Amino acid sequence: MQSKTSFFDWTLARKGLRRTMPLWLTHLVIWVFAMPIMVVNLGPNVGNILDMSEYIYYTVHIGGTLMAFFFCAAIVEVQNSYLCTARSVSFYHALPVRRGTIFCTNTLLTLAVLLVPMVLVAAMTLAIEYSLGLGGGLIYLVKWLGMYAAMCLFFTGFATLCSHITGHVAAAPILYVVLNFTVVVVEWVVRYIPTLFLYGVSFNGSTRLGWMSPIWHIYTECCPQMEYTEDMQPLRLFYDGSGYLWGLALCGLVLLALAWLFYRRRQSESAGEFVAVPALRPVFKYCVTAGCTLLLSILFYAVSYQIRSDARPSVPWYTVCMLIAAAIGYFGSEMVLRKSFRVFRSWKGFAAAALVILLCGGVLGFDLLGVESYVPQASEVAYVELQSYYNQNFRAKVIPEDPCFDNVLALHRLILDNKETSQNLVYDWYAGTSGSEQYDYDYIRLDYYMNDGSTVGREYYLPIAAEAENDGEIQDVFGYLALVDSIYETPEVIRRAYSVLWDDAPFYQLYYGGVQLAGIWDDEDVLSYTVYADLLEALRADLLEGSLVSNRNDYYYSAEAEDGQRVFCLNLEFERRSEEDPVYRSYEFYVTPEAARTWAVLNDPASYQEQPDWAGEAHSDLLPADNRIGRDTQVIFLPARPRLPVTIL
Amino acid sequence: MIEVSNLVKTFDGFRALDGLDLHVPKGGIYGLVGPNGSGKSTVIRHITGIYRPDSGLVAVDGQPVYENPAVKRRIAYISDDVYAFLSANIRDMRDFYRGIYPQFDMQRFEALREAFPLDEKKAIRHLSKGMQKQAAFWLAMCCRPDYLILDEPVDGLDPVMRRRVWSILMGDVADRGTTVLVSSHNLRELEDVCDHVGIIDHGRVLIERSLSELQDNIVKLQVVFRGGQDESLPGLDILHRSTSGRVHTVIVRGSQAAITARMTEIDPLFFDLLPLTLEEIFIYELGGADYAVKDIVL
Incomplete structure (x- = not known):
């Protein structure tokens, strides 16, 4: 029977339904296990519909994304596989059916076999929820269905476009998988490569274009969220990122429209071609060339050069690797397109690509864009975060109005000025060259958050101080340490770093305080609630005065270096009760003898819930080495670090 | 009537059809012959609406075929490589x-069951090539097409089945006025069934005539000259010439009457005119189009 509507053909639909049956049946069975049967199993343990619906939302988030990604592509591939052989495409296109009818029938059938069973699954789930006494789940199931439908629409559109661009049965799935992750991978690589060669340029793995790789974005940025009442009862459930999913659905429609345009113009004789659209063949060739250049060059460079322990960055060698990788990509794609190994006569395109690569190598090698030497102006910066391993990776946030802001820029310039010396020492140290071991090395990271919303990240591994063998005396060889300390000890920075003690104090409450000997985690003396207020007051005063040391790796590790010694450590944990999830913050302070106000609290045995072993001992009595406090551990108290003279060049 | 005019098709720079013109009259069997790669299958795929022309017109009863279901519903196509769903x-x-x-004829399907002794429950891809062809004929004939397009139709069929298939086809042509366009290299077989022939080469139709016109326009002349007589046969359009002893065999373009008149004027010792088979016409016509049968010396 011929369909009365011109965009749908029941005969083709019936045939498609039979051909794809193994796929949509498997899809249905998986969802029956993932939804109704899961609800049956979870029912006795879940007290309310919001918690149950949260589980259901998670099935969309975790399993649903992958299910839509796989099954949409698989069904579209089966439906459109006729485009890949001359025999089948001749059969289909000789039928008295318009291409538009074939396209619409296949697309609607793909969506139908995926989504109609989902309505059944949702209905079963709803019935089970009601039978378990969990009413009111309809709205969440409808939203779940909507979100899954949005994903299916997008992935169907994407897969359909891929299958209409290609004419080879293996090309469509390859293209589909590759394109789904292309943007995020290319961005990673493009932002990673400069970190290999430009001094200090860093990449922390974050992406700006990750939203263009849907699976990546869904898994990293979207998530079910629950709001709770004051007494931690679930109040409202929503899917954070549902707007993105609706955007994907819209995008899926656009991709379908694009696929239809390609199909309308598609030549039947393109069956078997890797790229069926002639206009896209050069695009394919140069995209493969660029992709191979980016990915393979890193691999070649790492294997052929960077793997050496004494390897210093070599842009010329990397350029050679890029050229080899580009040749593989260019001539490989030519072979795929022409289905022949005789492709080396078309060298002109590769020559053009090679010129671009040489240009990129020159830009990278000579830092022609000035990336390496760039130090932002104060007027460009909203704030900057300084992180120093020497200070236990403590992140100091500095704004341009802070008196120490110029010190941040001065530190950055000083690091750049000493680039050659610092790099030589670091690479000598990597190579185990004599002389380099007399330095302590520090990792310093600067993250500028610019007024225009962008970020500039730099990280340096530096010889920061001479070895502490000189009777503990610190030699600030390059002047870095003094600048870093001057930033960390600025009251504004301290107040910002410990905002729970100042600006955020009204929102946070201290809910745990304990004294511990660092490194002995199972033996902690817990402070009494009654002293919390006094303790916080003491901490504020000592921190601003600079007599309370926190987060100092040099102290921590120098103390640990001697067997049996432990540093006296104060652990505090704060909690913020907000409308959303509670937020926790933990702090660890190494208490110095100079922190008089803090010691006044800690030395009082009444400050503890249980009397500590060392109760009654004044901290000054515990010093120095031979003082034992009933354990086989010697407690040492670290002196405040001496103030170093700051020299801004 | 199938009309193809000035059809051009290019594949990756290769001009497969180069302004091809073809006219298949209604209610007859039209044989499309040509050397390998001449464009036979390409023109057939245009007539069945598979290929979109680069330029030119492909029409059936005045209606363009491409993306026209109303026209394509009247056409059945059996390709040289039969396709069936997995x-x-x-x-x-x-x-x-x-x-x-919509016009699929179930009664005919039942009626043709005897003609095609096939296992209907067996997957078609598991049938032999000849059986797949039989299945394709069976199904195509049940579609009751006004136009039947066949690309190497009897390739793989045994002689008995060939005769049966041609018999069914010619029955349809006689009873229903079905128009058949058939492409084949089996010229002896085409000669028995076709009433029109088109010879195609290098993407163009060289000759397109009824078979009788074609056979009347080219003849084989056997002649024995008198001693000392001029053997150049002036005034005749000679396509090919060979000699065996005193007997000269000459392929001449022209009507039998005109050639007989000319030979009477020349007055050789002996001459005789013989009709050419389609295969001979094909060979000698294409000989003029750089496709001559060459003697191969090993």
Whole structure:
């Protein structure tokens, strides 16, 4: 029977339904296990519909994304596989059916076999929820269905476009998988490569274009969220990122429209071609060339050069690797397109690509864009975060109005000025060259958050101080340490770093305080609630005065270096009760003898819930080495670090 | 009537059809012959609406074929390489064709069961090549097409089945006025069934005539000259010439009457005019188009 509507053909639909049956049946069975049967199993343990619906939302988030990604592509591939052989495409296109009818029938059938069973699954789930006494789940199931439908629409559109661009049965799935992750991978690589060669340029793995790789974005940025009442009862459930999913659905429609345009113009004789659209063949060739250049060059460079322990960055060698990788990509794609190994006569395109690569190598090698030497102006910066391993990776946030802001820029310039010396020492140290071991090395990271919303990240591994063998005396060889300390000890920075003690104090409450000997985690003396207020007051005063040391790796590790010694450590944990999830913050302070106000609290045995072993001992009595406090551990108290003279060049 | 005019098709820079003109009259069997790669299958794929022309017109009864279901519903096509859905048997394909072709004739399907002794429940791809061809004929004939397009139709069929298939085809032509366009290299067979022939080469139709016109326009002349007589046969359009002893065999273009008149004037010792087979016409016509049969010396 011929369909009365011109965009749908029941005969083709019936045939498609039979051909794809193994796929949509498997899809249905998986969802029956993932939804109704899961609800049956979870029912006795879940007290309310919001918690149950949260589980259901998670099935969309975790399993649903992958299910839509796989099954949409698989069904579209089966439906459109006729485009890949001359025999089948001749059969289909000789039928008295318009291409538009074939396209619409296949697309609607793909969506139908995926989504109609989902309505059944949702209905079963709803019935089970009601039978378990969990009413009111309809709205969440409808939203779940909507979100899954949005994903299916997008992935169907994407897969359909891929299958209409290609004419080879293996090309469509390859293209589909590759394109789904292309943007995020290319961005990673493009932002990673400069970190290999430009001094200090860093990449922390974050992406700006990750939203263009849907699976990546869904898994990293979207998530079910629950709001709770004051007494931690679930109040409202929503899917954070549902707007993105609706955007994907819209995008899926656009991709379908694009696929239809390609199909309308598609030549039947393109069956078997890797790229069926002639206009896209050069695009394919140069995209493969660029992709191979980016990915393979890193691999070649790492294997052929960077793997050496004494390897210093070599842009010329990397350029050679890029050229080899580009040749593989260019001539490989030519072979795929022409289905022949005789492709080396078309060298002109590769020559053009090679010129671009040489240009990129020159830009990278000579830092022609000035990336390496760039130090932002104060007027460009909203704030900057300084992180120093020497200070236990403590992140100091500095704004341009802070008196120490110029010190941040001065530190950055000083690091750049000493680039050659610092790099030589670091690479000598990597190579185990004599002389380099007399330095302590520090990792310093600067993250500028610019007024225009962008970020500039730099990280340096530096010889920061001479070895502490000189009777503990610190030699600030390059002047870095003094600048870093001057930033960390600025009251504004301290107040910002410990905002729970100042600006955020009204929102946070201290809910745990304990004294511990660092490194002995199972033996902690817990402070009494009654002293919390006094303790916080003491901490504020000592921190601003600079007599309370926190987060100092040099102290921590120098103390640990001697067997049996432990540093006296104060652990505090704060909690913020907000409308959303509670937020926790933990702090660890190494208490110095100079922190008089803090010691006044800690030395009082009444400050503890249980009397500590060392109760009654004044901290000054515990010093120095031979003082034992009933354990086989010697407690040492670290002196405040001496103030170093700051020299801004 | 199938009309193809000034049809051009290019594949990756290769001009497969170069302004081709073709006219298939209604209610007859038209044989399309030509050397390998001449463009026969390409023109057939245009007539069946598979290929979109780069330029030119392909029309059936005045209606363009490409993306025109109303016209394509009247056309059945059997390709040289039969396609069936994976694991589909004859009954599955029958049901599919019934859905696609509204005029599908179930009574005919039952009637032709005897002519095609095939296992209807066996997957078509598991049948032999000849059996797949039989299945394709069976299904195509049940679609009751006004136009039947066949690309190497009897390739793979045994002689008995060939005769049976041609018999059914010619029955349809006689009873229903079905128009058949058939492409084949089996010229002896075409000669028996075709009433029109088109010879195609290098993407162009060289000759397109009724078979009788074609055979009347080219003759084989056997002649024995008198001693000392001029053997150049002036005034005749000679396509090919060979000699065996005193007997000269000459392929001459022209009507039998005109050639007989000219030979009477020349007055050789002996001459005789013989009709050419389609195969000979094909060979000698293409000989003039750089496709001569060359003697191969090993």
